[in-house]
Amino acid sequence: MKYHIEVHGCQMNVADAERVTTVCERNGYVQCESWKEADLVIYVSCSIKQKAEDKIIGHLKELELMKRKKPQLKVGITGCMVRQTSTREDKRPDKLLKALKSVDFVFRMEDLDQVDYILRDETLLDIGRNFGDQKYLQVQPRISTSYRGFLPIMTGCDNFCTFCIVPYSRGRERSRLMSEIVRDAKKMAEQGVTEILLLGQNVNSYGNKNEVYDEYFRETPEHPFTHLLREMNKISGVRRIRYTSPHPKDISEELIKVMAELPHVCEHVHIPLQSGDDDMLKRMNRHYTAKHFLSLIQMIRQHMPRAGISTDVIVGFSGETDEQFQNTLKVAKKAQFDMSYTSMYSERKETYAGRFLADDVGKELKNERYHALNDLIRKTSFANNKKYVGETWEVLVDEVRDGLASGKTRTNRTIRFPAKGDLKAGDYVLVEVNKAMEWILEGELAKVTERKKSGIRAVKKKASSLKAVQYAHAS
Numbered sequence: 001m002k003y004h005i006e007v008h009g010c011q012m013n014v015a016d017a018e019r020v021t022t023v024c025e026r027n028g029y030v031q032c033e034s035w036k037e038a039d040l041v042i043y044v045s046c047s048i049k050q051k052a053e054d055k056i057i058g059h060l061k062e063l064e065l066m067k068r069k070k071p072q073l074k075v076g077i078t079g080c081m082v083r084q085t086s087t088r089e090d091k092r093p094d095k096l097l098k099a100l101k102s103v104d105f106v107f108r109m110e111d112l113d114q115v116d117y118i119l120r121d122e123t124l125l126d127i128g129r130n131f132g133d134q135k136y137l138q139v140q141p142r143i144s145t146s147y148r149g150f151l152p153i154m155t156g157c158d159n160f161c162t163f164c165i166v167p168y169s170r171g172r173e174r175s176r177l178m179s180e181i182v183r184d185a186k187k188m189a190e191q192g193v194t195e196i197l198l199l200g201q202n203v204n205s206y207g208n209k210n211e212v213y214d215e216y217f218r219e220t221p222e223h224p225f226t227h228l229l230r231e232m233n234k235i236s237g238v239r240r241i242r243y244t245s246p247h248p249k250d251i252s253e254e255l256i257k258v259m260a261e262l263p264h265v266c267e268h269v270h271i272p273l274q275s276g277d278d279d280m281l282k283r284m285n286r287h288y289t290a291k292h293f294l295s296l297i298q299m300i301r302q303h304m305p306r307a308g309i310s311t312d313v314i315v316g317f318s319g320e321t322d323e324q325f326q327n328t329l330k331v332a333k334k335a336q337f338d339m340s341y342t343s344m345y346s347e348r349k350e351t352y353a354g355r356f357l358a359d360d361v362g363k364e365l366k367n368e369r370y371h372a373l374n375d376l377i378r379k380t381s382f383a384n385n386k387k388y389v390g391e392t393w394e395v396l397v398d399e400v401r402d403g404l405a406s407g408k409t410r411t412n413r414t415i416r417f418p419a420k421g422d423l424k425a426g427d428y429v430l431v432e433v434n435k436a437m438e439w440i441l442e443g444e445l446a447k448v449t450e451r452k453k454s455g456i457r458a459v460k461k462k463a464s465s466l467k468a469v470q471y472a473h474a475s
């Protein structure tokens with residue numbers, strides 16, 4: 001029996017899909033590349049934007065035809081679109097089961113252990129757990145790239161930004177025990193992972209709400225997230241540590257100093273602006289001002305002058321005037337971002353904004369603002385890229401194709417260069433940068449510094465990689 005997983009959305013969904021993979025395989029399913037060959041298809045869904053949901057619903061409708069030809073095909077859905085774990089037999093099925101004929105079962109990710117019963121056609125034991133139960137993270141993931149690991153350190157969010165669905169779909173914020181995270185990271189390193197991305201909806205508030213220290217760690221006066229970075233930095237074999245997504249209100253000078261001090265923590269900060277206007281920020285329930293945001297940028301540049309800085313911005317949020325959008329442009333210009341995940345506001349019915357604030361900025365105006373902001377970021381990115389020309393940077397190779405290789409610097413810049421020898425994804429190299437473009441850099445390979453580790457997975461059958469269809473970021 002074959003299974004296929006379709007992943008949509010953020011890296012957290014990729015990390016979740018790696019755990020769904022484990023459950024499918026322990027029930028005897030074998031992974032296949034296309035849903036067309038599969039006996040079981042599971043969607044890890046995203047609901048950050050209506051567009052994301054519509055795309056998944058479109059796919060699932062296509063599967064209705066397929067099920068007519070192949071009645072034994074099972075279809076499941078999890079992720080942010082799901083509110084309640086259920087099957088068609090349940091008295092109160094999730095609304096997705098009513099709306100989509102092709103779907104056989106839906107499950108909240110917290111109820112992953114229930115999928116064992118569903119796949120064996122046994123009765124569900126205990127459906128509808130509480131929000132925030134994160135025992136599912138103890139399921140060992142089947143890592144889908146052999147050199148980069150996605151490691152969730154917390155789930156959920158308590159911030160309730162007025163536009164955001166995450167607190168409703170992922171529930172309240174809960175942090176994992178530090179010992180559990182470090183154990184998972186060591187296991188990843190043994191398997192050949194050299195870059196680890198720590199994940200959370202509000203990653204830098206790790207440990208703010210629940211106890212994360214246990215017998216392996218004595219409580220320190222330091223903030224738990226910075227302490228976790230120190231523990232990660234000690235893990236043998238891990239060369240790069242990144243994290244996403246933080247909230248500006250939880251970025252402290254202590255955190256930035258620790259990032260600058262630890263050799264394996266990369267000099268890249270993703271810091272979501274969302275708007276550069278104080279009234280809009282209040283309307284979004286963001287808990288910072290434009291002035292405070294810019295002081296954080298200054299602090300990052302003071303401690304890590306060459307840090308890469310990226311952001312998220314929503315244009316055309318409820319009531320946004322031209323003047324308010326101009327304020328966003330002003331902040332973006334001062335911040336000199338390298339990159340922005342810009343999105344046009346898309347109303348989500350279940351959020352505060354969806355219920356109480358009008359989606360009153362026209363499509364055309366949203367589109368205009370989207371392009372105006374992107375044009376500005378293109379210029380700031382180009383100006384930042386020019387500083388790299390003539391310098392040599394370490395690159396983790398992500399792709400080698402048609403004689404060209406590309407990968408990322410520690411500052412998260414993409415560099416493309418002619419591939420030589422038997423270069424492959426996962427190798428570390430030094431590249432001399434000779435050309436700056438708006439979004440990427442070009443250069444020449446100077447030296448291979450470390451070959452991709454073979455790791456334990458090299459002797460096992462390689463899992464096909466899980467790639468997410470991405471939309472925009474939260475936080």
Ligand code: SF4
Pocket residue numbers: 157158159160161164165166167201202247474475
């Ligand atoms: S945007 Fe980020 S911080 Fe705000 S509610 Fe969503 S996940 Fe939480």
